[in-house]
Amino acid sequence: MASNSTPVAQAFKDVGVSLNCDMGEGYYRWRLGPDEDLFPLIDFANIACGMHAGDHATMLRMVRLAKKHGVGIGAHPGLDDVKGFGRRKLDITPEEVYSLALYQLGALKAMVDAEGATLSHVKPHGAFYFILRDDEAACRAFMKAHLSLTPNGPPLPYVGLAGTTHEKVCAELGIPFVPEIFVDIDYSAEKTLLSVPMSNPATVEGISKKMTSILKDYTTIDKQGKPLELPETRGYYTVCLHSDMPTAxxxxxxxRAAVDAAKK
Known part of the structure; x- marks a missing residue:
């Protein structure tokens, strides 16, 4: 079993409450999110790896921007579904999960290495993320590819949902697990994370309200606006934001304002 003691995992612990954002989700000349303006506001970037979104030029640009702003560089592999933006659930075997993850993780790592930077974490995108949450065999296949990133050293952290298959498989394989909370998409009353299409449209007021509640007593609200307790963490966690939202x-x-105010 691999060791959990890794300086890279410590980066999340040192920040305490961090902000991560899905970045580089345009395609060649078409840019989706306000990436350049978002980098100064976040701690960790999840860089699209060319399947659900992104391409070689965009990936390299994101790596360079992350390095410039001192932002952690995470791999954000998705399903092979550009038209659906990786948010449509596709039938995929564990072996396909493995090769799809291996292909994307390897591509981003090559760019990160070439730029003299370091990968900070791995976080799957969209429907891929939910498939791994709900299918243990698929999750194990993904983690096999994940572990291949550091064959001679401790594994990179995996960012995922606490109390789910994400955390269970990471614990069994010795992969550092970073719990993730969402504020621009919703949870059901049963504490299940909902996809973007299933969630209410995000608003700035809603983000502020959720962040204040999370930072105060680790609660949020569900899709119906009712109070909701979140799964326990180890004292540190990361909050996800989506760069493709109209109000991203x-x-x-x-x-950022909520986190900075809480740290004063």
Missing amino acids: LDNARAA
């Missing part, structure tokens, strides 16, 4: 920049500003 304002969402990030609201989340």
